[in-house]
Amino acid sequence: MLDPQGKVVSQTLKNMGYKNIINVRQGKYFQIELNETDKEKAKKIVEEISKKLLTNIVIEDYTINLE
């Protein structure tokens, strides 16, 4: 999958002298506050909204971290 922005960032880093850069992909990061104390339930809700709205699963993956 071509990621034009990631490619430009990767090339710029190489130009800056970071010779060991192999590849860069750019993504998004969401901080979500939930009114839910049950961790399993919270994870389920975030799974659902990740699939339904936050990512386009044709081109994007997601990972969830609960804190």
Add this chain to the structure above:
Amino acid sequence: MNSSIIVFPGSNCNRDVAVALEKFQINHQMVWHNETSLPKTDLVILPGGFSYGDYLRTGCIASKSPIIEDVIKHARKGGLILGICNGFQILIETDLLPGVLLRNKKLRFLSKNVFLKVINVENHFCTNFNKKNIIELPIAHNEGNYFADNKILQNLEDNNLIAFKYCDEKGNINKDSNPNGSSNNIAGILNSNKNILGMMPHPERLIDPILSGEDGSMMFESLLKS
């Protein structure tokens, strides 16, 4: 023929579409995105613009608007839907058309006229292009780089579901005539029933010689006949 133009916050081509429909005597009504049902309509048009400021992904927030549920019902009943530019992006996010529209390969907003080859004239939107199959229309987008996996692309090619491909003046379809990096030079696609068309170029912007061309007219003439 009755048509509905769906207006989202940030739509900016709805009036151009209305002018084009009026010129070809197609009745139209503007429908605000917060409505929950469409008026009696044969054709739904999702116009260009920057719905919701392109937040999250282009067309994504608009695809969750209340009116979209009825637009999907209209689609299932075989009603016509035309998505232009941001409208195409909304159709993709609604899952009414396959694939995805990525940022232009060279990361620049493109605003210029391009040449297109009309690949499929056997659908409600394109019958009148049988008179002329290399046409010129404007594009104005930042995310028009059509991408889909090989299986989807093969299906589009095999079932003649590609309506338009970017080409040069002579009709050559190649890398040099591809403005935004789209797979297979795709500029517009149809769903399998051919009642939904999504396209990045703007037919409504070239409907009169005073606007420097009228190749877009053939689409509205086709719709009027259908």
